[in-house]
Amino acid sequence: MQLRKTLMMLTALSALSVVMTGCPADEETSLTCTADGDCLDGEICHPSSKVCVKTCTAGSDCPSSAKTCAAISTSDNRQVCQCSTDVLCNSEGTTDLVCSNLDKVCTPKCTSDSACGTGRTCDTATGQCKAGSNPGTTCSGTAQSTCSYGQFCSSSTCTAAPVAPTTCENFPSGNRPDWSATTSNGPVIYSITKLRYETNSSFCTSGGAYVFSIRAYRTDANWPDTRNGLSGFFYVKTDTTKLDVVNSGLLLPNTGYNRSTTNLKDAEFQTYLCANLSSIQVGYYFTGGNPVCASFNQ
Known part of the structure; x- marks a missing residue:
């Protein structure tokens, strides 16, 4: 007999308290599962969270812990009871459950x-499962690729x-900037390199200029078609003074902005800094993104 049904029968026969996980219902408790057969009648095994969830046609079919009746995903139109808060998931006095940010069902x-x-x-600080891979996971290409936010694909490794x-x-x-790979969502700078040092650069009224290549990806939207749509990109000096890269004219005149033709969320920014120095330390960041610091010699 299937695991879910077997445990329910044992509970009724022995009156023992069986510790079960999942989304607490008004009169029944869900259980982790691997297939629909592990669950009670009227339940299915959620394909991603692997907990038994109640099927529904309306919110009135659902328990107090998960009152929303909605499709599992855009590609799976089966309707199940979905939760909204951790508090409701733990309405029976437990503290072991969370309302999954990814699937909107109560999970251990x-x-x-x-x-x-x-x-x-797993984000062990919150107990939430999150999308993405661990550092060291194999990937292909450049920029974010299949890596988690805050990572990039380098030499086929996240x-x-x-x-x-x-x-x-x-x-x-x-x-x-207050940035975290687990809570932020701004553009991620994943590479900064010196392209060259120009003596008596045409970009400067006098003296030389460092020229840098900065690569960044974003996850919320594509990069704009032209530099005119760019905003929130800053250069920070060692005295913490910051300049808006675009408004201050620090992008190279013609080649300063290059959006990838194969990945519109990936772009290169070529910047210059006028400085008659044998070495320089620079800082860059995008609004909501990671701050990067790098030092270069001529």
């Missing part, structure tokens, strides 16, 4: 990636994007 708090299934990782340390003068502690 995860403690490791193995609890989250393929293509997901790698954490650079973040300026607090020892960087451009971004000291207490005067730096």
